[in-house]
Amino acid sequence: MISNTGFWAFLRRDLLLINRRRGEVASPLIFFIMAATFVPLATTPDAELLKDIAPGIIWVMALLATLLSAESLFASDYQDGSLEQLLISPQLIVMPVLGKVTAHWLTTGLPLTLVSPLLGLLLSLPTDGYLPMMAGLAVGTGCLSLLAALGAALTVSLPKGGLLLTLIVMPLYMPVIIFGSATAQYSIQGLAWTGPLAILGAMLALAIALCPLAISSVLRLTTIN
Amino acid sequence: MISNTGFWAFLRRDLLLINRRRGEVASPLIFFIMAATFVPLATTPDAELLKDIAPGIIWVMALLATLLSAESLFASDYQDGSLEQLLISPQLIVMPVLGKVTAHWLTTGLPLTLVSPLLGLLLSLPTDGYLPMMAGLAVGTGCLSLLAALGAALTVSLPKGGLLLTLIVMPLYMPVIIFGSATAQYSIQGLAWTGPLAILGAMLALAIALCPLAISSVLRLTTIN
Amino acid sequence: MNWNWFYRMGSPRWFYESTSRWLPWLAALTFVLLAGGLVWGLAFAPQDAKQGNSFRIIYLHVPASFLALAGYFLMATAGAIGLIWKMKLSYMVMKCAAPLGAVLTFLALFTGAVWGKPTWGSYWVWDARVTSMLILLFLYLGVLALQYAFDSKDVGNKASAILALVGTVNIPIIYKSVDWWFTLHQPATIRFTEAPSMHPDMFQPLLVMILGFYCFYAVALILSVRVEILARERKTSWVRERVKQATQNTLGAGL
Amino acid sequence: MVVGPSLLSVKDLCFERDDTQIIDSVCLDLSDGEILQIEGPNGSGKTTLLRLLTSALTPTRGNIYYRGKALSECRFEYLSDLLFLGHQSAVKVTLSAEENLSWMTGRSTVCEELLSALDSVQLTGYSDVPCYRLSAGQQRRVALARLLISDAKLWILDEPFAALDSQGVALVEDCMQKHLDGGGSVVLSTHQPVAMKAVRRYSLMDQAIQGAV
Amino acid sequence: MVVGPSLLSVKDLCFERDDTQIIDSVCLDLSDGEILQIEGPNGSGKTTLLRLLTSALTPTRGNIYYRGKALSECRFEYLSDLLFLGHQSAVKVTLSAEENLSWMTGRSTVCEELLSALDSVQLTGYSDVPCYRLSAGQQRRVALARLLISDAKLWILDEPFAALDSQGVALVEDCMQKHLDGGGSVVLSTHQPVAMKAVRRYSLMDQAIQGAV
Ligand code: HEM
Ligand SMILES: Nc1ncnc2c1ncn2[C@@H]1O[C@H](COP(=O)(O)OP(=O)(O)OP(=O)(O)O)[C@@H](O)[C@H]1O
Ligand SMILES: Nc1ncnc2c1ncn2[C@@H]1O[C@H](COP(=O)(O)OP(=O)(O)OP(=O)(O)O)[C@@H](O)[C@H]1O
Ligand SMILES: [Mg+2]
Numbered sequence A, B: 001m002i003s004n005t006g007f008w009a010f011l012r013r014d015l016l017l018i019n020r021r022r023g024e025v026a027s028p029l030i031f032f033i034m035a036a037t038f039v040p041l042a043t044t045p046d047a048e049l050l051k052d053i054a055p056g057i058i059w060v061m062a063l064l065a066t067l068l069s070a071e072s073l074f075a076s077d078y079q080d081g082s083l084e085q086l087l088i089s090p091q092l093i094v095m096p097v098l099g100k101v102t103a104h105w106l107t108t109g110l111p112l113t114l115v116s117p118l119l120g121l122l123l124s125l126p127t128d129g130y131l132p133m134m135a136g137l138a139v140g141t142g143c144l145s146l147l148a149a150l151g152a153a154l155t156v157s158l159p160k161g162g163l164l165l166t167l168i169v170m171p172l173y174m175p176v177i178i179f180g181s182a183t184a185q186y187s188i189q190g191l192a193w194t195g196p197l198a199i200l201g202a203m204l205a206l207a208i209a210l211c212p213l214a215i216s217s218v219l220r221l222t223t224i225n
Numbered sequence C: 001m002n003w004n005w006f007y008r009m010g011s012p013r014w015f016y017e018s019t020s021r022w023l024p025w026l027a028a029l030t031f032v033l034l035a036g037g038l039v040w041g042l043a044f045a046p047q048d049a050k051q052g053n054s055f056r057i058i059y060l061h062v063p064a065s066f067l068a069l070a071g072y073f074l075m076a077t078a079g080a081i082g083l084i085w086k087m088k089l090s091y092m093v094m095k096c097a098a099p100l101g102a103v104l105t106f107l108a109l110f111t112g113a114v115w116g117k118p119t120w121g122s123y124w125v126w127d128a129r130v131t132s133m134l135i136l137l138f139l140y141l142g143v144l145a146l147q148y149a150f151d152s153k154d155v156g157n158k159a160s161a162i163l164a165l166v167g168t169v170n171i172p173i174i175y176k177s178v179d180w181w182f183t184l185h186q187p188a189t190i191r192f193t194e195a196p197s198m199h200p201d202m203f204q205p206l207l208v209m210i211l212g213f214y215c216f217y218a219v220a221l222i223l224s225v226r227v228e229i230l231a232r233e234r235k236t237s238w239v240r241e242r243v244k245q246a247t248q249n250t251l252g253a254g255l
Numbered sequence D, E: 001m002v003v004g005p006s007l008l009s010v011k012d013l014c015f016e017r018d019d020t021q022i023i024d025s026v027c028l029d030l031s032d033g034e035i036l037q038i039e040g041p042n043g044s045g046k047t048t049l050l051r052l053l054t055s056a057l058t059p060t061r062g063n064i065y066y067r068g069k070a071l072s073e074c075r076f077e078y079l080s081d082l083l084f085l086g087h088q089s090a091v092k093v094t095l096s097a098e099e100n101l102s103w104m105t106g107r108s109t110v111c112e113e114l115l116s117a118l119d120s121v122q123l124t125g126y127s128d129v130p131c132y133r134l135s136a137g138q139q140r141r142v143a144l145a146r147l148l149i150s151d152a153k154l155w156i157l158d159e160p161f162a163a164l165d166s167q168g169v170a171l172v173e174d175c176m177q178k179h180l181d182g183g184g185s186v187v188l189s190t191h192q193p194v195a196m197k198a199v200r201r202y203s204l205m206d207q208a209i210q211g212a213v
């Protein structure tokens, strides 16, 4: 059953599902904005200082937003039995998985990227940094979504998987965040920011190649009970 | 049924449940540490700069850790019908709710407080700041747990409540985080830090008085379908 | 080629019985190496010209760092063998290597931090190697947490094996990126990445300590795997037999 | 013997949700020692009615009386006398059967009584196994073991036979019969035939299925 | 007519989980047009056996053959011919009945066929209501509507009658009968009696209940 469950079918369905709960579409975005605004509240309103840490803070919050919204990537499919149906469908499940991850990115990574200049403004980021930051976020959040999906697959059968997911995935995020925030920082310092961006791109390519496969086998594993 | 479901009964049961899933006990703690480590990675390893933002970062991360672990506070009780049983038990449900929140604090707020000097070390916080920071965290995370529980009650019937919860609760956290990080910052700057601490204490008292009541009535409301 | 030996090695019983034979010898060797190395290093090796006596912590720090890293690869390899050949023993090794590795990583961090105070003036510095060691600790903790989060041992084993493998892919990337990050931001305040051209009198006890730590790691791992085997196979006849013998022996000794 | 007010009586109960009338003017009466089966096709409102009776839902119109008093006046008394078993059985899957039972019945330690209740529902060897390891029917049995220990007067059971095998069904029926004989009362909903004598039936019209929204 | 290899045959199937033997040496045979009911008390391993048959679980020993070929050789073919309905019915509660059905059957638009299937399971007025608003039985009916549309040869149904009223049960039985008449086969587990002729039964021993862990 579930015969033509390819990439597009899952992409379309997940977008439909997210769209049904209107409140959910905006959630990662608002989390992103709110969490980032907390930083000046808790640290200092000093623009000079904020400027230096702005790209980093934006990246950390983007990372957390992606991570948190990924938690439910497979959860509802697991609970209602859809995941079991997917696993016994004749196709390879790599394409559906990729479809789901794409839907996730379209509803978190992409809006985050688009809204990041606003945060840049709030955190006094120099305007030169906007474009590199957005480019970095666009590519980097792709990696983040894929890695988060791997974590979500590993913890799908655990009732309280959210935090555990964080624990597992965060160390893997390290390179992404370093190169990601470097993209913006380089450009502010007048260095060539295409270097770190290229590395981010390479990491994305690697993640696209490996993660869906890993996720598929993990899903088979963790859903057996 | 569920006859003697008072404060202690729920406290004991929740601790038992958390203890059953070993991996879960340490999760908020590790999240806290990891998320805080990301900040220097994404911003700057410069101790001079880190020192200034350290209390703020520690507080923001403590806030996020409490929030994320609160998400599942009522979720499993809701799903398996225990919450319904609680709601039709003859007692007031205020005490059980308080018991659950206490269990939550004992497994998140308290360990976070105890481990915060370690983060202080990593983020080059001056040693004078340790004691005020810990005092502030101990009191403040109490407020955070109570408010997070309120948010968890509001979103308990929503499948993807995690992020929404964050949205609802974050604005309420604002005062806690301002006075909380002020406690540590005042002491570093050599000011009297008992002032903000006293305000935190007052907020905690208020939260203990009001939140359990609010949570009880919210639970009645959100679980009707 | 005959693969029998390979599968026999996968048998917990074979492992238990063969290790019983040579474990005492290994333990004795470990003791000699560690005790000898410590006494040599702490008491007889010459003082460092610049650091004075504080440098002596190197005899704990370097071996612990070595084994923390090597232990991760051992754990991941054991996990991979378990996934590919479905060997129970291999999962047990992985499971026991995780806490051991985490403890060693912690020891490396701790000794490094203690050493950092006199040399760098602060317990912590966001140096490349130091940071990647911290991430290594997180990776270990992730594997541990995932392992125990599953109610089913089988699923827990496989899931954490996969995580360990993913981590192995990441360790070089993490190391490279942190290294790169460090050189970007901060002028080299203190670098300890270049191997210090050490005086042989200091270096020889260090070698002994490293060897001793390797042996210690092996002994600790084997011991905990043996405990794990007894726990998992407690229902089998050979374990029951052994338990009966052991209780009789102690009873006999008591009488 | 003077006939007192009936145990539970429901007057003209209505419930609407999102502007749809789900329960429409239900009137019921239940005396001590009586068993009442709520009948109706899928979607006719059985679960909704039972949850109204437990006070988990609040009716939009109408009243429920317990021993002649309106529910609002004797909530504590009523709820103390009540045992409800819903579609979801409130079994915590990480706890073992005996831990679940001792928790659900408010006992702080595992006593003989609990173990013998678990024996009766044929979970003898499973009492210390975490419940996620049990089959659907076994988990349901853990929840049903409450019936054997409870001293509530009024049982409200939503599909108590779901997921049970025939032995299990017989067990529950037996248990209900004993309860009735002891003067207790039962309201239940089920799609399966109930093999007990003296079951009174109340049928909800199947308008729900026929009428569109 | 030459008798080919049977549709599905299971040889000496064993399954253990965490060192407990749950399925012990099951041998089965199923031909085209045949219906097989897996019987057994709660916890005897029916669900586990059915999930083994769908290949969602991997047996620790033994083999499953589809039309004479081992499953590992004809996985794609087998899974394309298979329809499985488990305890959980894979209904997305935020989607409406018709959206669910069109998704589950892999159609990209809502067509006549889907709507008439929903009519047959008596969800006429409910086809565009989000499923969380439906009762337990109505949700189950959404999943069962798949049976009316499917062109799979082999149906594996775990407790298909759960939560259904008597009309619903009759409907499913009817549907299975048509499937059998068209040469399809069914394996199902249920605790309720099946009112169909020619149901072959396979009984799992109830060792699980009797033996302690
Ligand atoms: C928390 C702080 C520290 C951490 C996490 C740490 C970590 C490490 C690691 C991972 C190694 C490498 C082992 C290998 O090459 O496989 C190492 C080696 C070494 N560390 Fe540290 N270290 C720390 C602090 C220090 C300090 C303060 C000193 C002294 C100034 C120091 C001196 C050395 C030396 C001399 C080596 C051997 C170098 C070599 O042979 O490559 N470390 N440390
Ligand atoms: N996740 C699991 N881990 C370990 N054991 C399990 C697990 N799930 C089920 N079992 C055990 O396997 C046995 C068979 O379970 P299964 O769910 O197949 O039974 P069933 O025949 O479907 O029962 P029911 O009629 O109650 O649905 C039970 O004894 C149960 O204790
Ligand atoms: N959360 C809800 N919101 C709106 N309507 C609902 C909700 N839950 C149920 N309904 C509607 O209420 C009616 C009665 O549902 P209820 O669950 O009480 O039926 P039921 O008799 O228990 O059915 P079943 O036999 O399938 O369990 C149904 O028509 C359903 O569509
Ligand atoms: Mg119902």
Ligand SMILES: [Mg+2]
Pocket (backbone or CB within 6 Å): D135, D136, D137, E046, E047, E048
């Ligand atoms: Mg079953």
